[in-house]
Amino acid sequence: MAIKLPIYMDNHATTPVDPRVVDAMLPYFTEKFGNAASRNHAFGWAGEEAVENARAQIAQLIGATPKEIVFTSGATESDNLAIKGVAEMYREKGNHIITQVTEHKAVLDTCKRLEKEGYEVTYLPVEKSGQINLDDLRRAITPKTILISIMYANNEIGVIQPIAEIGKIAKEKGVFFHSDGVQAVGKVPVDVQKDGIDLLSISAHKLYGPKGVGALYVRRKNPRVQLTAMVDGGGHERGMRSGTLNVPGIVGFGKACELCRLEMAEETKKLSALRDRLRGAIMSKLDETFINGTMEHHLPHNINISFAYVEGESLLMGINDVAVSSGSACTSATLEPSYVLKALGVGEDLAHTSIRFGIGRFNTEEEVDYVANRVVETVNRLRELSPLYEMAKEGTDVSKMNWKTA
């Protein structure tokens, strides 16, 4: 079978909408377009029924009850609502928040904003594995601590945090536990009861649903979490998030969650097999390649590899019929390499050479083989061009040279 180019392998950024999800959504644009908040006619009832059905589908995926699901515009809003909402609601109780350095910017920048408003934030470091140290977490908790926000799995390196242990510590200390579950929900079993999560951010478009829809799980029992709303208006979503619900998006989100729940076991097997195939095909043919983050606690569809002596952006340019991401500075506007890799202790020279592969539901073995070949061929070609590779081959330790940095 001929491969269709370009190949999409950047499923941490976003995923295509599953055609079954699109089918579920379509009637809600035209025939069943009612406002779910219209209580007095059939159009409204149809919308409300669809939203409640989706709420149940989402709740079921994460072991929650439907009433604990608050719809938002996406996980960035969910993170903002969880952190700012708790901070404001429980200000009298304390002003201290604990998070960690490899969080998504939606969490880090929200915390920075709160710092400006007088809150105190502890940013825990991570180990070389990418996980936080639980003793660090225990030590960081003070009587003023109101919230711990630690992501379920990282978007760059795919490392899963020790969530259930964190949940336990949070419960012992009477501190709320928020987790950004964007990369994990729908990919690995997430259960807010077993994991002891009080607030969980989810995004539809990372699990084969549409963009522009997300949810925040807000625990109602043991303990009950209250939030100060960020958006005021009609009092939708039990007053936590006003605004007319995006009914077609929510229907798609619900359907996408249902598919993930039903197919997760099979899909995990398929994705991890493809990922291991990719890893083997690349790493058996190239020397001096390094996996970033531990593979022991890892999402099934992710791998992040540094290719020493080859700059990430030039590698992406060489494999221009493959869509992946780089931790290289040159792909961002900041000229700084990935803060996540830096936090793991990956040297800046190697951080510039990293590629994130995110395999998805629709990738095939043929595509994986094609990508692996393109990567190997391009890395070899660029190493021929690399003065650093030449020096390393001559026996010079490039990292110990006295480089004149501007």
Next chain:
Amino acid sequence: MAYSDKVIEHYNNPRNVGSLDKKDPNVGTGLVGAPECGDVMKLQMKINPDTRVIEEAKFKTFGCGSAIASSSLATEWVRGKTVEEALSIKNTDIVRELSLPPVKIHCSVLAEDAIKAAISDWKKKAGEGDPAAQTSAAQAHS
């Protein structure tokens, strides 16, 4: 980020990739940049001591496509030029030729630095270390 056609062309078909014998007294080597910054360029030139003409130029670059294109272009431009002519190449010439966007201007700066560093290395080998001596030596040869 979209690259200009010229950058893509140089990236796909880089000119004069390789190395010259750095111990050769007629070879000047410039190594600029740093791995932590994501760019390292090595530019080498073989210079005829009598005519001061750059007879050969080779490069190797670790860096993004624009860095590779800038150094590839630099080798093309310096070949056949005298040392003095090569020194007059400005990074802005490279920016224009390759249509580099503002975030990639540092690549052209690095290429200009590499040219200067290679020539300065050759001059050092030729005993032209002192800038005053450089001028007189240049005049003596012309």
